[in-house]
Amino acid sequence: MLMPKKNRVAIYEYLFKEGVLVAKKDFSAPKHSEIDVPNLHVIKALTSLKSRGFVTEQFAWKHFYWYLTNEGIQYLRDFLHLPAEIVPATLKRQTRPETSRPRPKESYGEGGQRGPAQDRQEYRRAAGAPAGGDKKAEAGAGGGEFSFRGGAGREGGRGGGPGGRFGAPPPAVGAGQ
Known part of the structure; x- marks a missing residue:
């Protein structure tokens, strides 16, 4: 697409500076949201770079996302x-200021565990059990009585025999035997 060289240079400079570029899929938008050029010029210039393998493109929710490749970085260095x-901003290491967040005091509780780790174990204790109680010891195959309730039975269930249909009275126990 024919476009003024100043527009192409502005697009390439922004792309090189940031390393990524986002454009809404609106071909009739008068200006791009970040660069002072028509949105159509941005989309077409980056489509051209994509066809040459200088950017990778993703599209989601009516927005194009372009990311510079290593070849694209070299091409833009030569062009500009x-x-x-x-280097682009995406390749620079971010320097995070060391913020001093207050950390909880490490207190050692029973068994030598630290405070926060000990708090995470609280849910394993049985309700009303002493602090050293262990729910794990009470669990397992021999830990309690199993009880089975009679479910739908052989006749019940989906499309089953008598008694399994909605609205029908349940069969009488001992009747007909």
């Missing part, structure tokens, strides 16, 4: 006459 020391 930039030195090798300048």
Whole structure:
């Protein structure tokens, strides 16, 4: 697509500076949200870069997302006459300021466990059991009596025999035997 060179340079400079570019799929938008060029120019310029393998494209929710590849970085360096020391923002390490968040005091409880780890074990204790109680010891195959309730039975269930249909009275126990 024919477009002024200043628009193409503005798009390429922004793309190189940030490393990624987002554009809404609105071909008639007068301006791009970040760059002062028509949105159509941004979409077409980056479609051209995509066809040459300089960017990767993703599309979601009416938005194009373009990410520079290594070949694209080299191409834009040559096009914009930039030195090798300048890199896109996506390749720079972010320096996070060391924020001093208050951490909880590490208190050792029973068994030498620290406070927060001990708190996570609280749910395993039986209700009303002493602090050293263990729910694990009470669980298992021989831990309690199993009880089975009679479910739908052989005749019940979906499309079953008598007594399994909605609205029908249940069969009388001992009747007909």
